[in-house]
Amino acid sequence: xxxxxxxxxxxxxxxxxxxxxxxxxxxxxxxxxxxxxxxxxxxxxxxxxxxxxxxxxxxxxxxxxxxxxxxxxxxxxxxxxxxxxxxxxxxxxxxxxxxxxxxxxxxxxxxxxxxxxxxxxxxxxxxxxxxxxxxxxxxxxxxxxxxxxxxxxxxxxxxxxxxxxxxxxxxxxxxxxxxxxxxxxxxxxxxxxxxxxxxxxxxxxxxxxxxxxxxxxxxxxxxxxxxxxxxxxxxxxxxxxxxxxxxxxxxxxxxxxxxxxxxxxxx
Amino acid sequence: xxxxxxxxxxxxxxxxxxxxxxxxxxxxxxxxxxxxxxxxxxxxxxxxxxxxxxxxxxxxxxxxxxxxxxxxxxxxxxxxxxxxxxxxxxxxxxxxxxxxxxxxxxxxxxxxxxxxxxxxxxxxxxxxxxxxxxxxxxxxxxxxxxxxxxxxxxxxxxxxxxxxxxxxxxxxxxxxxxxxxxxxxxxxxxxxxxxxxxxxxxxxxxxxxxxxxxxxxxxxxxxxxxxxxxxxxxxxxxxxxxxxxxxxxxxxxxxxxxxxxxxxxxxxxxxxxxxxxxxxxx
Numbered sequence: 001x002x003x004x005x006x007x008x009x010x011x012x013x014x015x016x017x018x019x020x021x022x023x024x025x026x027x028x029x030x031x032x033x034x035x036x037x038x039x040x041x042x043x044x045x046x047x048x049x050x051x052x053x054x055x056x057x058x059x060x061x062x063x064x065x066x067x068x069x070x071x072x073x074x075x076x077x078x079x080x081x082x083x084x085x086x087x088x089x090x091x092x093x094x095x096x097x098x099x100x101x102x103x104x105x106x107x108x109x110x111x112x113x114x115x116x117x118x119x120x121x122x123x124x125x126x127x128x129x130x131x132x133x134x135x136x137x138x139x140x141x142x143x144x145x146x147x148x149x150x151x152x153x154x155x156x157x158x159x160x161x162x163x164x165x166x167x168x169x170x171x172x173x174x175x176x177x178x179x180x181x182x183x184x185x186x187x188x189x190x191x192x193x194x195x196x197x198x199x200x201x202x203x204x205x206x207x208x209x210x211x212x213x214x215x216x217x218x219x220x221x222x223x224x225x226x227x228x229x230x231x232x233x234x235x236x237x238x239x240x241x242x243x244x245x246x247x248x249x250x251x252x253x254x255x256x257x258x259x260x261x262x263x264x265x266x267x
Numbered sequence: 268x269x270x271x272x273x274x275x276x277x278x279x280x281x282x283x284x285x286x287x288x289x290x291x292x293x294x295x296x297x298x299x300x301x302x303x304x305x306x307x308x309x310x311x312x313x314x315x316x317x318x319x320x321x322x323x324x325x326x327x328x329x330x331x332x333x334x335x336x337x338x339x340x341x342x343x344x345x346x347x348x349x350x351x352x353x354x355x356x357x358x359x360x361x362x363x364x365x366x367x368x369x370x371x372x373x374x375x376x377x378x379x380x381x382x383x384x385x386x387x388x389x390x391x392x393x394x395x396x397x398x399x400x401x402x403x404x405x406x407x408x409x410x411x412x413x414x415x416x417x418x419x420x421x422x423x424x425x426x427x428x429x430x431x432x433x434x435x436x437x438x439x440x441x442x443x444x445x446x447x448x449x450x451x452x453x454x455x456x457x458x459x460x461x462x463x464x465x466x467x468x469x470x471x472x473x474x475x476x477x478x479x480x481x482x483x484x485x486x487x488x489x490x491x492x493x494x495x496x497x498x499x500x501x502x503x504x505x506x507x508x509x510x511x512x513x514x515x516x517x518x519x520x521x522x523x524x525x526x527x528x529x530x531x532x533x534x535x536x537x538x539x540x541x542x543x544x545x546x547x548x549x
Contacts, residue, residue, distance in 0.1 A: 001439060002452035007355040011367070014348045018419050019373055022385040025395055029388050068294045075291040079284055087292065089535040093299050095474065096527035096534075098481025100501040101520040104508050105302035108309050108517075115305060140298055162277040172279060201378025204483035204501070208508065221380040221484065228384065228488060233393055240381045247376070 030241045033234050042238030046214055047223060050239075054220040055246065057131055058199030061138030066192045069146025070184075076147070077154045091147050094140055099204025106137055107208045129211030134219065137205040142195030149191030153184050186258050193254045200247050303524060310521035313514045321518035329495040330503035330519070333411070337499060338479040341418040346472055349426025354456075356427075357434040358442070368431070374423045382420050383488025386413055409491030414499065417485040422475045429471030430464060437463055466541045470534060477530040481523055 030038065041047065075081075076088055094102065110117045110127040117128060127133045157180065165175040203221040210217040218226075220243050227236035279287070311318055321327065352371060356364060374382065388394050390407040400407060407413045441463070445455040461468075483501040490497040492506065500523055507516035 001358045001442060001446070003354060003456070004359050007351040008359070008361070011348065011352040011355050014351075015367075015370060018416070018423055019370065022389050022416075022420065023373070023377075025389045026381070026385050028395075068291070071287065072291045072295060075288050078278070079288055081288050085535065085539070087295060089531050090295060090299055092531055092534065093303060093527065096477045096481075096530040097303070098483060098501045098520075098523045098527070100483040100504050101306060101481070101523050101527075102302060104504065104516060104520060105305045105309075108305045108513075109301060115301070115308075136298075140302065143298065159277050166277060175277075197376050201376075201381065202484075203378065203380050203487075221378050224378075224380050224384060225488065228387065231393070233388060233391070236384055237388065240378070240384055243378065244381065251376070 026237055026240060029233070029237045033238065037234055038238045038241075041227070041232070041235035042242045046218070047220070047239055047242070049215045050218050050220040050223045051242065051246065053131060053134070053216075053218070054200050054243070055250075057134040057138055057219075058142075058196050058202075061135045061142055061199050062192045062196040064135070064139050065142045065146045065195050066188055069143055069191060069195075070150055070188060072143075073147045073150040073154055077151060091144050094142075094144050099141065099202065100208075102140055103137065103205040103208035106133070106140065106205065110136060110209060128209050129213075129217065131210075131217060133209040133211070134206050134217065137209050138195075138199040138202060141202050141205050142199050145194035145198065146188070146191035149187050149194065150184055153187040157183055182261075186261055189254060189258055189261075193251060197247060197251060200243065303528075306517060306521050306524045309513065309517035312517075317514055318518050318521075321512075321515040322522060324515070326494050326498065327503060327515070327519055330498045330500045331522070333414075333496075333498065334480050334500040337411075337414055337418050338476055340415050341422060341479050342472060342476050344419060345422050345475055346426050346468070348423070349428075349430055349471060350468070352427040353430035353434050354460075356431055358439055371427050372424050374420055379421060379482065379484025380488055383417050383485040386416050386420070386489050390416075408489055409493065410497060413489035414486050414497060417489045418479050418482055421482050421485050422479045425475035425478065426468065426471035429467055429474070433464055433467040434460075466537055470537050473530050473533055473537075477527060480526060 072091065076084065076091075107114070107128055109115045110120075110133055112118070112121045112126070112128065114128065120127060127136060161179055161183075162175055165179045170178065201221060203219075203225075206219055207222055210219060210222075212218055212222055220239060224236045224239050224243075227233075227239065278284075322331075356368065387408055389396060390400060390413065391397055392401065392408070394408070407416070441459050442455050445459045446452075450458070480499075481501055482499075483505070486499055487502055487505070490499065490502055492498060492502055494506070498506065500519055504516050504520045504523070507513075507519065
């Protein structure tokens with residue numbers, strides 16, 4: 001087969017120029033900073049509050065998406081109903097709709113005088129400009145990751161194991177908990193991890209609905225932008241590096257859980 | 268077991284089915300459909316005339332031109348990269364292949380804001396190459412080249428991601444047959460591989476294009492928000508919104524939402540007709 005030198009060389013060159021060299025810059029920059037300076041900004045009160053908010057809301061939205069994403073995937077794979085193809089296409093909307101557009105649309109819905117917000121306001125429920133608003137935006141952004149991770153595994157799952165469970169006297173709920181869930185568990189966890197990772201770094205859809213109050217509704221990516229606007233490049237770098245390290249550690253942990261559960265299942 | 272009994276044993280009753288479907292549709296309606304409807308509703312709230320005026324201001328038109336220009340550069344470049352990378356990865360064996368695929372996917376797991384930041388650190392006034400660029404009068408950050416670079420980074424994995432599993436599945440027997448019949452490498456690619464992967468390629472390009480036109484975080488960091496010069500459509504939406512020109516913001520946003528709808532329709536048509544399996548795509 002010809003073309004290895006050309007395609008492999010081009011791939012490495014392009015990867016190096018566009019991705020690896022720029023990414024190395026941030027690590028170099030962080031390594032060149034003094035430890036005290038790194039800690040002073042990267043682990044300041046304001047930054048810690050921002051990490052808590054970003055990771056906390058991303059985890060909450062990921063959990064909501066794990067439950068409802070599984071429900072949507074289940075309904076799309078197992079049942080037939082009118083308009084199913086349109087619904088299936090709609091699931092991908094967050095991949096196609098620019099995040100800034102999603103952000104202002106969600107704010108128009110959930111602001112105190114918005115389409116939905118005006119009905120929640122009398123009940124004392126505030127969504128926009130609170131952490132709940134951030135979770136709503138991250139649910140929007142993360143949903144397709146869960147649905148598209150679970151769907152193919154659910155579709156491949158043979159009915160024979162479920163029949164076997166039913167013959168042995170299992171109820172439908174028992175079959176779901178003991179037979180179906182263990183089989184789709186790893187895919188569900190993958191979907192959660194993808195949605196979570198996306199949620200932690202998300203910017204465009206969040207900044208309009210969050211209100212951006214330092215210490216309360218200021219997400220970590222926004223804090224990076226704030227630092228940049230003050231030309232505090234070291235500060236921006238420190239926060240970015242802490243974010244990347246924590247995300248990386250969490251994703252490693254999720255991978256380890258997945259590997260362990262695969263071993264137990266004997267896959 | 269008869270078919271009836273099997274179905275009863277491995278499916279849910281009509282009532283539970285209806286409840287589950289209802290629950291899923293209500294969730295999707297609230298979280299996905301309603302925001303989409305809100306974009307068009309808000310854009311047309313003041314009538315079609317106001318809408319038409321809002322998307323024809325010089326700044327709006329400049330942002331549309333810039334967005335199209337950015338996509339016209341970054342999408343073809345990443346398309347060529349995607350084809351080359353998937354050819355190298357699927358047709359040959361070499362060590363470190365898994366690492367290479369992980370590195371190609373890297374931009375997916377990095378915050379858009381950080382994606383912009385790395386280019387500021389590299390090319391900005393105080394960046395590694397900043398003094399050299401200034402001495403040679405080259406402007407990258409707060410100018411169009413910076414936006415192109417950030418967009419290239421963000422959309423880097425899209426086409427390769429779509430093509431690698433597709434070509435892997437197709438194997439290389441057809442190419443080997445063509446080569447043994449005397450075709451050269453380019454002919455084999457052009458007449459055998461490309462026709463086999465064209466729909467998957469189109470699919471990857473569609474997603475890549477949607478992201479390239481809609482990217483906000485990374486572009487926002489490197490653009491400098493200079494009206495009429497470095498403002499893309501998503502950035503223009505933000506500026507209008509922050510100036511409380513909601514009709515204008517939603518009017519420009521509705522054009523982007525229209526692009527998303529066209530992308531989804533084209534994507535669905537490709538899926539239905541060619542049964543592409545894309546798994547967890549982005």
